[in-house]
Amino acid sequence: MADTRTTSEDDPTRAANIFDVARLAGVSHQTVSRVINDLPNVRPATRARVEQAIAQLRYSPSPAARALVTRRTRTIGLVTPGISDYGPTSVALNFNFAAREARYSVDTVSAPPDDPKAWRSAIEGLLRQRVDAIGLVVVHVAVLELVRSLDLRIPVVACASTARRSPLIVSIDxxxxxxxxxxxxxxxxxxxxxxxxxxxxxxxxxxxxxxxxxxxxxxxxxxxxxxxxxxxxxxxxxxxxxxxxxxxxxxxxxxxxxxxxxxxxxxxxxxxxxxxxxxxxxxxxxxxxxxxxxxxxxxxDFAALGELMMQKVLLAAEEPDTTTEATPIPTHLIVRHSTASPEPS
CATH class of the missing domain: 3.40.50.2300 (Response regulator)
Known part of the structure; x- marks a missing residue:
């Protein structure tokens, strides 16, 4: 019996799917999936053939389909304090920049800076969104204590100043x-x-x-x-x-x-x-x-702090057995004109 299935080439109005890519590249759909999700054990020539077919068909896998294959959404949750202070805002901004470079999206929610119950609720909301990990920008000791008590099924990395070191806390010194x-x-x-x-x-x-x-x-x-x-x-x-x-x-x-x-x-x-x-x-x-x-x-260096938090999030999500502590980022004294030796009395 002849194959009567249509392809995206037969019907230009239909979006290409993974099976179209597999047929054009001459491989199984499992191999296409491995290439899409950047998994190992695909020969370079085969990977190049699949990538060429993806480009030719303009195939774009849906996030939902990719999540079913990898059980990951490539989405990070971020909880920030509901304030506009320069430091926390800069950290969150640069966290987003670093996530985009790593091809992750960020779902950001805000909570009152001093309300642990609101932070727990925000975290639970992100868990329902099936994020791969969560970053927290913490500015209150009560929320910091909440962070230390969390035991979740996904990694949680906090940006917080503390004398107590932890593999999942990043800070500036x-x-x-x-x-x-x-x-x-x-x-x-x-x-x-x-x-x-x-x-x-x-x-x-x-x-x-x-x-x-x-x-x-x-x-x-x-x-x-x-x-x-x-x-x-x-x-x-x-x-x-x-x-x-x-x-x-x-x-x-x-x-x-x-x-x-x-x-x-x-x-x-x-x-x-x-x-x-x-x-x-x-x-x-x-x-x-x-x-x-x-x-x-x-x-x-708030940019470095945001980037470091994202690095720790990725490491925790992709290599959960890694538990190295992050060394606090050093500061630098900038001497200008508001300080001088006291004048003799």
Missing amino acids: QYRGARAAVRHLAELGHTRILHLAGPATAPDAIERARGWSDELAAHRLELTEPAYGDWSAASGHRLASAWDIGPGTSIFVANDQMAIGVLSALRERGLRVPEDVSVVGFDDIPEAGYLYPPLTTVRQ
């Missing part, structure tokens, strides 16, 4: 960055180094405050109680307006946004930067070099 900032001030001759910290529940703020206090101890300088802001320029302005700050003081501020508020408050109080007060920020936001004066700060 906040602690050493803070120590470098304080060391810079101490080496300039400052003996009174105040700290405007971030929220007491923020892992980044905790690590920066720890670095500040340890570096003060290393120089045998007085440790005072830090002030706590909320990462905003408004909180930096409010706290610096009320603080006991006089000539000869220096301030290590836990992020550049709060440092902007500090600079404004000092100017309103008639204090010159850096002649009277030296100020160091943290992050090196794009505007830091254009403030008045240009801000000395600690640069974080």
Whole structure:
């Protein structure tokens, strides 16, 4: 009996399927599947023939069909805090860039930064979407504790600052960055180094405050109680307006946004930067070099952090037996004009 099945060449309106590709290439549909999913044990000449047939027929396998073959969707879930702060936003953006380079798509959802129940609900929603792995951008200690308690059937990698290392946590070295900032001030001759910290529940703020206090101890300088802001320029302005700050003081501020508020408050109080007060920020936001004066700060490589999180996600998804810890990404002190040696009294 003659073969009466139509092909995409017989009917140009019908989309090609895997069997059309197999017939044109002269191979089994299982071989086509192995080529599509980049699996081994396909001879180079055969792979080239299949790829030529795919191009000729303009065949595009559906994500659903590919998932049935590989049991993977090539989709990564990403949960981000519901805030627009520069750091978390930059990490998420570069995570997406790295995923696209690896030919993965990303389903992104946001949750309140301090609500573990909302984060668990977001994670459960992504699991129902059958994502291959999940990335988390964590900015609150309660959510970090949730991450440590998770036991899921797929890998979960978190971006979070913590002194406790883990194979599935990536971070920037906040602690050493803070120590470098304080060391810079101490080496300039400052003996009174105040700290405007971030929220007491923020892992980044905790690590920066720890670095500040340890570096003060290393120089045998007085440790005072830090002030706590909320990462905003408004909180930096409010706290610096009320603080006991006089000539000869220096301030290590836990992020550049709060440092902007500090600079404004000092100017309103008639204090010159850096002649009277030296100020160091943290992050090196794009505007830091254009403030008045240009801000000395600690640069974080958020692009590298987003890429590292994606690398760990892929490694965990594709090689689940790999458990190597990720070394925290180093920071770099950027010295500009907001710091100087204290003037003689």
